[in-house]
Amino acid sequence: MDGSMTPGKGSDRVLILNPVSGSGDHVDDVVELAADHGFEIRRTEQGGDAKQFAREAAPEATLVAAAGGDGTLNAVVNGVAAADALETTTVAVVPAGTGNNFATNVGIRGLEHAFTVIEDGRRRTVDIATANDRCFVNSCVGGITAEASSETTTESKAALGVLAYVKHTIETVGEFDSLPLRVETAAGPNGETARSWEGEALFVLIGNCRRFTGARTAQANVEDGLLEVTIVEDAATTDLLEGAALEGLFGRDSTHIVRRRTPSLAIDSRADSIEYSLDGEILETETVRIETDPGALTLPVGDDYRPDPDDEERWHIGTPANQ
């Protein structure tokens, strides 16, 4: 059964299905589950479709589901944002990608579970971030080339998430092209001061729902209105060429790592334009301004979801402010 319906106007529930994400074996299950739960299904046929479909659906739909990986979710959020409908449209995550990092972080364990959560789960409002005029949900990483992004293996992505691209870049680029950067981070609400960093970097990683420690389950607090900025200084090259483990490189004690928490930042390349990976999608630019949009995205979350995995006590899940 195909299951796709002719896109009609005014569907309240629309599911955008990437048929080639992950191993591509999710299609029949998703189509069946989506039909059972009253979704109109729109299948992407090429890059760009998911954003376009979400943009078309959002003015009428109160629920738009993204069935794919983090890239599909990124496109759907960008489409809903382009329709200026983030306040009125809930975005549901149906994990059918390789890494499904974001889905895991919001407590969604699989396809069937995603639909259970859609029907019965709590809604939370979480932060998203914008890089120039594009949104991202997990991370923005500068210094990853489109080439490294497309060549990174599925297995590596499944194991390491976005750090797989970093690892691939490290392994395949004989000589590192360091990035001459200026990074200005704004003052934050918890006493974070405005800071400026200038120098040669290998990578600059900005996490909204992702923290770069090298650990697989490094979820950042996605409701704190802050971004976690990690700059890997060029001095780390020697370590990398000597085969230092990625975990060591990003570990808390690494001497070549600069960490900041900030609601917004600007990164200027003092040379050529740089390629950034926004949840796996490439943005090439000389200057990027990145900021959080706190609580901009409403989504159903699983029981396991914790906004801040480091500090559960501080978060009273299900408080009236954010149920």
Ligand SMILES: Nc1ncnc2c1ncn2[C@@H]1O[C@H](COP(=O)(O)OP(=O)(O)OP(=O)(O)O)[C@@H](O)[C@H]1O
């Ligand atoms: N029908 C299609 N044919 C080919 N490519 C497609 C199609 N639909 C979407 N895409 C591409 O799929 C990519 C998104 O894949 P996505 O990130 O969702 O899955 P993934 O890479 O397997 O998972 P993850 O990001 O979680 O590791 C986008 O780059 C998009 O352009």
